Amino acid sequence: MKPKVFIAKPIPKEVEEYIAQYCEYKIWNKEESIPIERLLKEAADIDGLMTSQGAINMEFLKNTPRLKIVSKIGVGYDNLDTDAMKACGVLGTHTPYVLDETVADLVFGLILSAARRIPELHNFVKDQKWDKSISESFLYGQDVHHATIGIIGMGRIGEKIARRAALGFEMKVLYNSTTRKPALEEKYGIHYSEINPLLEESDFVLMMLPLNESTYHFMGEEQFNRMKSSAIFINCARGQVVDEKALIHALKEGKIYGAGLDVYEAEPVEKDNPLLEMANVVTLPHIGSATEKTRFDMAMIAAKNLVAGVTGQVPEHVVPELQDLIK
Ligand SMILES: NC(=O)C1=CN([C@@H]2O[C@H](COP(=O)(O)OP(=O)(O)OC[C@H]3O[C@@H](n4cnc5c(N)ncnc54)[C@H](O)[C@@H]3O)[C@@H](O)[C@H]2O)C=CC1
Numbered sequence: 001m002k003p004k005v006f007i008a009k010p011i012p013k014e015v016e017e018y019i020a021q022y023c024e025y026k027i028w029n030k031e032e033s034i035p036i037e038r039l040l041k042e043a044a045d046i047d048g049l050m051t052s053q054g055a056i057n058m059e060f061l062k063n064t065p066r067l068k069i070v071s072k073i074g075v076g077y078d079n080l081d082t083d084a085m086k087a088c089g090v091l092g093t094h095t096p097y098v099l100d101e102t103v104a105d106l107v108f109g110l111i112l113s114a115a116r117r118i119p120e121l122h123n124f125v126k127d128q129k130w131d132k133s134i135s136e137s138f139l140y141g142q143d144v145h146h147a148t149i150g151i152i153g154m155g156r157i158g159e160k161i162a163r164r165a166a167l168g169f170e171m172k173v174l175y176n177s178t179t180r181k182p183a184l185e186e187k188y189g190i191h192y193s194e195i196n197p198l199l200e201e202s203d204f205v206l207m208m209l210p211l212n213e214s215t216y217h218f219m220g221e222e223q224f225n226r227m228k229s230s231a232i233f234i235n236c237a238r239g240q241v242v243d244e245k246a247l248i249h250a251l252k253e254g255k256i257y258g259a260g261l262d263v264y265e266a267e268p269v270e271k272d273n274p275l276l277e278m279a280n281v282v283t284l285p286h287i288g289s290a291t292e293k294t295r296f297d298m299a300m301i302a303a304k305n306l307v308a309g310v311t312g313q314v315p316e317h318v319v320p321e322l323q324d325l326i327k
C-alpha cells in the first residue's frame, strides 16, 4: 500500500505527478489557504504533509498519529515547532539554496525601488501628473551605487546579496551574523561589524535573519534610533523579526528615510496598516522567491523531501533542529 500524503496548496502538475508515483495523495487546490479545521480533518490519517504555512505545533501533531514528515515549501521554517516535532518523532524538511539568487534579486528590487522612489514615480507618470520636471523637494531619490549597506544575517541569501552589492553596485558592505565569514570577507571585500556600528553607518540596513526566539523583534525602537535619518530599511526575512510599531514610528518621525518591505508582522497585511499609507514605504506581498522557475524548483525539492520521508529514505533537507531524528 502506498503511503498517504496531503498537499496543502496548489503545486505544478509535474510535481503532483512525481508524488503520485509513490504516494496516495489528496491536494488542496484553491488559492486561499486551507482552513485549519479542514487541514486537521485531512491530516488525521496521513503519513506526510507538504505545506508552505500554518503552525505545526503540539496541538496539530496530537491529531496526526501516523505523521512521519512535514515537508515545507520554503526555506524559513518558523511555522514548525521543532521541539514538538522532535517529541513526536516527526521529521521536518525545507527548501534551502534553490531560492537564494531569486530572493537576492528581489532585495535589490526593493532597495532600488525605495531609494529611487520608483513606485511613486511610476504612479506619477501613470496618473498623468508629469507636466513639469521633478524637483529636489519632490521625488529626488538616494544613490545606491557606492553607498554603504549593512546586511544582518550573512547566511545563504545574505551572501548572494553581498556579492551583488560589492561587485555590482560597488557598495561598502558591512555584515553582522552569528559567525564571521573570513572567506567571504576575502572574496568580496566585505567587513564584519558589531550590530550598533552597522546600524549607525549604513545607508541601507537589510534584515535577512531567520525568525526564532533569539531574533523576534530584533529591530526595535533603539535600533531604528541608531540609523541615519537618510537611511533605508529593507526587510525580506520575516515580519516578526521587526517590531512593526517601532518601524512605523521611526518612519512617521522621520528618523529614517524610507523602507522596502516584503514581509509584515501579520500576513496578508492588515488593510488599516499605516505602512500602506506611507509614500516612502515600498510594499510587496511576500514574493521573495516568487518566480515561475524558482517556485517550481522549490515545489519539486519539497516533493522529493516528502517522498523520501514517507518511504523510509533520508530526506536531503532535514532542518538542523531535527537532524537527530535521522542519526
Ligand atoms: N521574503 C521571502 O520571500 C523570503 C524570506 N526568507 C527568509 O530569510 C531567512 C534567511 O534565509 P537563509 O539566508 O536561507 O538562512 P540562513 O540560515 O542561511 O542564514 C541566516 C543567517 O543568520 C544568522 N543568524 C541567526 N540568528 C542570528 C542572530 N541572532 N544574530 C546574528 N545572526 C544570526 C545565521 O548564523 C545565518 O548565517 C529565512 O529564514 C526566511 O525566513 C527566505 C526566503 C524568501
Ligand SMILES: O=C(O)C(=O)CO
Binding pocket: 073, 074, 075, 076, 077, 099, 288, 289, 290
Ligand atoms: O522560503 C521562504 O522562507 C519564504 O518566505 C518564501 O519563499
